[in-house]
Each structure stands twice: as C-alpha cells, then as structure tokens.
Amino acid sequence: MPNGALALLRSLGGEMTPALRKIARYVQENPEKLLYQTVVEVAEASGSSEASVIRFCRDLGFSGFQEFKLALASDLAASPVGLGPQDNPRTPQEALEYVTHHAKQALEDTSRLVDMKLVNMAVDLILRAQRIDIYGVGASGITAQDFAYKFMRLGYTTQAYPDPHMAAMAAATLDKKALAIGITRSGTTIDTVKALEVAKRSGSATLAITQRTRSPVARFADVVLVTSVAESPLTGGSVTAKMGQLLVLDLLYTLVALRRKQAADFIARTAAAVADRNY
Template sequence: MKKNTYLLPILRTAYESLTKSEKRIADCISADVTTFIGMGIAEIADRTDSSEITVNRFCKKLGFAGLQALKLALASVPSEEVISEEGFAKEDSYQHIAEKIFQNIQNGLADTLSLLDYDAVEEAVEALLAARRIVVFGVGNSATICQDFETRFLRFGSIVEAYSDVHQQATVASLLSAEDVVVAISHSGATREVLDTTAIGKAAGATVISITSRMGSPLAKLSDIVLIGMGREVRYRSEATASRLVHMAIIDILYTGIALRRKDYAANIAKMRTVIRVRKQ
C-alpha cells in the first residue's frame, strides 16, 4: 500500500476487516486525530482496551511500519478531511437531495483517487491485454457494472463475457485456464456467490482481478490483483450507489489504459460506428 495517501479513506475501506480491538483504535482516531497523535502506544492501548501488540498489528494492517509512521500519515491529513454520513430527510428539497448525492459521489471519487494502487492498475491492464478470454462475475447491483464492463471491452475485439447467473458463473469458471482472466466485482467483497465462483476460476488457473470497496475483504484476499474503490454512502441508502459509480470509473481507467496500448483500437471504433450508423438511419 502507498504511504502518501489520505489516511481516513484507508480507515473507511479497511474498517470492516478489522477485529473488535482494532476497530476501537480506528474509532479513537476518527474521534480526535490530534489527541491520538499526541498519545504514546501504552496510552492508546489503555484507552482502547487493547494491547500494544494490537496497536502495532493495526498499524501494519493499514500498511504502515509502525505507530510513528501512522502518526506521520495522520498529521498530513487535511483538516477539512472528515467522514460524512449525512442521510436524507423527508423535508429535503430536490436540490438538497441532489447536492448530497453529488457530494457523496465526488467524495468517493476523491477518496479512490488517493487510495488506488496504480501499480495494481498497471498489472490489471497487462493481464487483460494478454488474456485469451475475460469473464466478469457479479451479482445484484454489481451485475450492472459487469454488463458495462462487457459492453465497453467488446470494442477491443476481446472475448469478454459478463455473467450474473451463479450456475453459469460456476460452469464458465470451471473451464478457464492460465490464459484467462476473471474480473470479480463486489462492493462488500464478501458476497458468497461471487467468492465461490471466483475461487473455482482461480483453482482452474485463471488470474483474478477484483474491484471492491473493502481492502481486507475475502474477495480481496482471494484475488491476484485488487483495485479498491469506495464511495461514502449516506445512511438512507443501502445500495452503495456512490461505490457503484466509483467502480465504473475504475473500469474506465482500465479501458483507457488498454485503448492507449491497442494499435487496432481506432480501426475497431471506426468499424463499430459504421455498423451502428446504418441502424440509426
């Protein structure tokens, strides 16, 4: 993990994977960053009802060498960087609703920009370029993102297929090889159906790329390449709307990276526009 990112987005995406003791340390940071920076390891352990070993483990889980490195990162967090969980109210005007939604999307994109591992992005682009076949797995809301992935990547002339049916996912995954790539998309990174079928694909030898919002999720641990993108969801909505748009933005990054590498991209787009233009007449 990069060390020059904003820390609070890292806390948000890693929070669900933390132990109860580690969550208390994260809550202590969120409650008062300045106070936390001023405390020693023994005081932190005492205040969070944990141990010094737990504090050190917490720091390393976030990607830092130790408490001092964590504090240096905390000190670099802009003072206006706060966690917003504002929900909706019945009396909200449509303008207010729109402002909240757009702000959450903007915050999610900004967080992802600081969180994204760009070495992993490059690895993903290389894997997708070399793939004989690309299969995309997701269920529920993530299924719409998978369909967008398929629609966009078909323009490269690649063999790319999106599956939301679990039985189809399992069948296809079992027939993959080391020449193939699985792209698994899950906001929580814990959806059992996606985990099961992705594991089948990995066992068959395929490279697994995951797009998820949870850094330490089961899907992230299962993957060869992990791309983290998260939105700051408001309490009223459980559909992870902002995260869905952030994940689509990550797909755009992969798409653009491949387009810049494919010499046949311009010719493919010209062919596509020619056949579509006929249908518009």
C-alpha cells in the same frame, strides 16, 4: 427476522459471556460504524473472533451477521433512504446537492486510493487475456455488464455473469489464457467470491475490484483495485458506490485502448456495426 436489534441487545445484557459482552459493548458504542464493516473488521475492532461475532448475532435471534446489520440499519434509519438526520434533504434542490456532493466525493476518494502500480499490473493482465469473464451480482452486476460492453468494443471475447450458477460454471472452463474479474463493493459477496475462487483454481488470472483489500474476494485475486464509498444495508446500490467502480473501469479501458494493437480498428468496427440503428 427479529425487529429492534438494539432493544434485543439491551435485553440480553447480563446473560452474555464475557467474550460476547465485548462485542455487545462495541456495537452499542459504534452502531453507525458497524454498518459499514465486515465480520472480520468487527471481530478485530472488538478484540474477539469471527466465530464469536457470528454467535453473538445468532444469540440475538438473527441468522447471521448480515441479517443483524440489516436490523441495526433499520433501527438507525432516519429516512426512507437510510440517511442520517444531518444529511436528510428536505427539498428537490437539497436532494440534488446531496447526491452531487457524494458523487464527487466518491470520485475524489477513489482517485486518491488508486495505486498506479496495481493498475498497470491489471492492465497487463487484460492485455495478455484471450478471454475475459466478469462476475458481479446485484448493483455490481450492472457494473460488470458495463465492463463487458467496454472491453467487447476493444475486440475482447468477454461476458458478464450476473447469474451465480452461470458464473461458477463459466469459471470452471477457464484456463491460463483467461482473466476473471470479480466486482463486489463489500468484498464479501459469496457468489462473486466463489466464482473468482473457481476461476483461480482453473488456472485463470484474477482481478478484484472492491472497497476492501482485506476481504474474502482479495484472497483469490492476483491484483486488487480499491474503490471508495461505504454503504449500509439500506443504501446498497447507490449511484455514489458505482462512481468509484466506474472510475476504475474507465481508467482501465483508457489505458488498455492506448496499448492494445488494433484497438482503434475494433472501436471503429463495433461502432459501424450499430450505426444503422440510429435515425
């Protein structure tokens, strides 16, 4: 991967076509903002096309948009965790206050973004499902496993698939009695998008949990639930990003538990099954 995204950009200046110069100008004026955007959002904001954005990145020597963003994030990083200088905690207490503040902010922002009409639609999909498959990779894969654990306790046949090949194969076996859930903060994670696409083609109901309603994963979702908190390539997997996902998870779990017949019985039986595992 080339180093110095901004330096490379400045060095190419006059050699670019007018279309690519528009993108270059946008990047130079909005480098921090670009870190949290998709290729579609950059294309729209710069008045260009997605193809032009990809070509722009490749002309700079990068394999694509994500590699360019990673190099740009490295250019802008002011600390090992990718925080801006105004946010860089200097003591353990400041670090605790920083993390606590952003965790609270993630919960508050997500709660404001929650559309209860869509939440109720998602609950209806879960209540009708006889099988629930959940897709997510990386940090979102951990959230997917938490989803599977929660809904197993309510008596559902459910499994998380952090492995993309297993996810695709499982998705191909679904039918209209199943529900497929795709979890991807950016909405652009290829493996999760592809798994949800296969599930939809198989006839399954589909639900996406993401930060962006206008994203590839949303195209294959019957219902899209939005969470808050943007991440740069250097801060992926942060606790604050998971907070929004986990808030939506607990909300869905609580509403399903209130409406699902025998939910209390399933919770009691699953608790009893592992009661002897404690001293």
